[in-house]
Amino acid sequence: MNQPxxxxxxxxxxKYAAPQTFYPLAGKMIPWFxxxxxxxxxxxxxxxxxVAPTDHQQGESYRIIFIHVPAxxxxxFIYVVMAFWAGVGLIFNTRxxxxxxxxxxxxxxxxxFVALWTGxxxxxxxxxxxxxWDARMTSELILLFLYFGFMALQAGIDDARRAxxxxxxxxxxxxxxxxxxxxxxxxxxxxxxxxxxxxxSAPTMATTMLTGMLLMALAAWMxxxxxxxxxxxxxxxxxxxxxxxxxxxxxxxx
Amino acid sequence: xxxxxxxNFWMMGGYGLYVWGSYAVxxxxxxxxxxxxxxxxxxxxxxxxxxxxxxx
Numbered sequence: 001m002n003q004p005x006x007x008x009x010x011x012x013x014x015k016y017a018a019p020q021t022f023y024p025l026a027g028k029m030i031p032w033f034x035x036x037x038x039x040x041x042x043x044x045x046x047x048x049x050x051v052a053p054t055d056h057q058q059g060e061s062y063r064i065i066f067i068h069v070p071a072x073x074x075x076x077f078i079y080v081v082m083a084f085w086a087g088v089g090l091i092f093n094t095r096x097x098x099x100x101x102x103x104x105x106x107x108x109x110x111x112x113f114v115a116l117w118t119g120x121x122x123x124x125x126x127x128x129x130x131x132x133w134d135a136r137m138t139s140e141l142i143l144l145f146l147y148f149g150f151m152a153l154q155a156g157i158d159d160a161r162r163a164x165x166x167x168x169x170x171x172x173x174x175x176x177x178x179x180x181x182x183x184x185x186x187x188x189x190x191x192x193x194x195x196x197x198x199x200x201s202a203p204t205m206a207t208t209m210l211t212g213m214l215l216m217a218l219a220a221w222m223x224x225x226x227x228x229x230x231x232x233x234x235x236x237x238x239x240x241x242x243x244x245x246x247x248x249x250x251x252x253x254x
Numbered sequence: 255x256x257x258x259x260x261x262n263f264w265m266m267g268g269y270g271l272y273v274w275g276s277y278a279v280x281x282x283x284x285x286x287x288x289x290x291x292x293x294x295x296x297x298x299x300x301x302x303x304x305x306x307x308x309x310x
Contacts, residue, residue: 049263060267064276071280106290110283118276125272223284230291237298241305250302 017094019236020245026229033229037222044215052208064122065209069196070217072115074224075143076178078108083175086168096232098164099239101171102154103232107224109147116140127191135188139181146174160239 048066055062082104089097119137120130131137150170157163180187185194196205205213240246257263266273 054267059269061269061272063266063269063273067276067280107287110287114280114283117279121272121276125269227287227291231294234291234294234298237295237302241302247302247306250299250306253299 017092017096019096019099019240020243022096023233023236023249026233030226030229030233033222033226037219037226040215040219040222044212044219047208047215048212052212053206055209058126061122061125062209064118066212066216068115068118068122069213070220071111071118072140073217074220075108075112075115075140076181077221078104078111078224079143079146079171079175079178082108083171086171089164090168090172095164095239096236098168099232099235100228101164101167103228103235104224105147105150106231107227109144109151111220111224112140112144112147116144123191132191134191135184136181136190136192139177139184142177143174143181146170146177150174 044066048063052063054060082101085097085100085104088094089101116137119140123132124130150167153170154163154167157166184190185192237246237250264270264274
C-alpha cells in the first residue's frame, strides 16, 4: 500500500484516496456543487426560453437542444471519467477509485436515457421518426446498455473486490464505444446531423442559443459531481462498515 | 424573447408536446435520482446502526 506514495516522490498525493479523509471532504463539497448546478440551470433555462430566438427552420422544437446536447455530452464524458478511475483502480488497487466508478454509473445511465428520450421527441417533428438505426443513435443506445450491463454485472457478484475488478474491465473495454459515438456523424452519413459545436471550428448556431446550451452543460456537470459524491459516500458507508470511524459517524447521524 | 402570453409559451409554437415532454421526463428522472440517493444514504446509515446495536 505504500508503493504509490513512494512513486509520488514523498508527496502524499494519495492522502485523499483514503475513504476516511475523502468522506468529510466530499460531504462539504456536495451542497456547493448542488447549488451551483441549480444556479446554472436557472440561468440556462432563462436564456434558453426567454432570450434565445425562435429557430427559422425548426421553430420552437429546437429548444429541446438545451437538454439534449448537454445530456449527450455528459453521457459520454461520465463514461470516460469512469474508465479513467477504473484504470487507476486496476493499476494502484485503490478502493476509492473503484467506488467512484460505481458511483458514476447510475448518473451516466440517466443522462444517456435523457439523450435518447429527448432525441426521440426532437426527431419526430424534425425528421418524422422517433427512432432510426442511425450510427450515432445506435452507438448511444449501446452506451446505455454498457451502463446497465455494468450495474447488472456488479449486482451479480457478491464479493466487492471481484465486482470492482470485473466492472473496471467492462468499463475499460466499453470505452472504445465513446469515439465511435463522437465521430459517428463524420464516419457514417446517416440520419443524425453533424456537430454544431466542435473544438476545431466556430459554432454554427446563434450566440444566445449557444450560451443557453453551455450554461445547461455546466449545470449538468455540477449536478453530476454532486450526485456522484453523494453516491460514493453511501458506497463508503456500505463497504467500510468494519471501520471504527464509520460506526461512530453512523451514531451521530441518527 | 417575448411570448406574448403564457398560453403561447406552453404551446411552444405547436411543439409543446415534444418540448415539454423532454423537459418533464428529464425533471422527473433528476427528482427520482435525488430521492434514490437520499434513500440509499438513509439505508446505509440504518444498517450501520443495526450492526452497532448488535455488537453492543
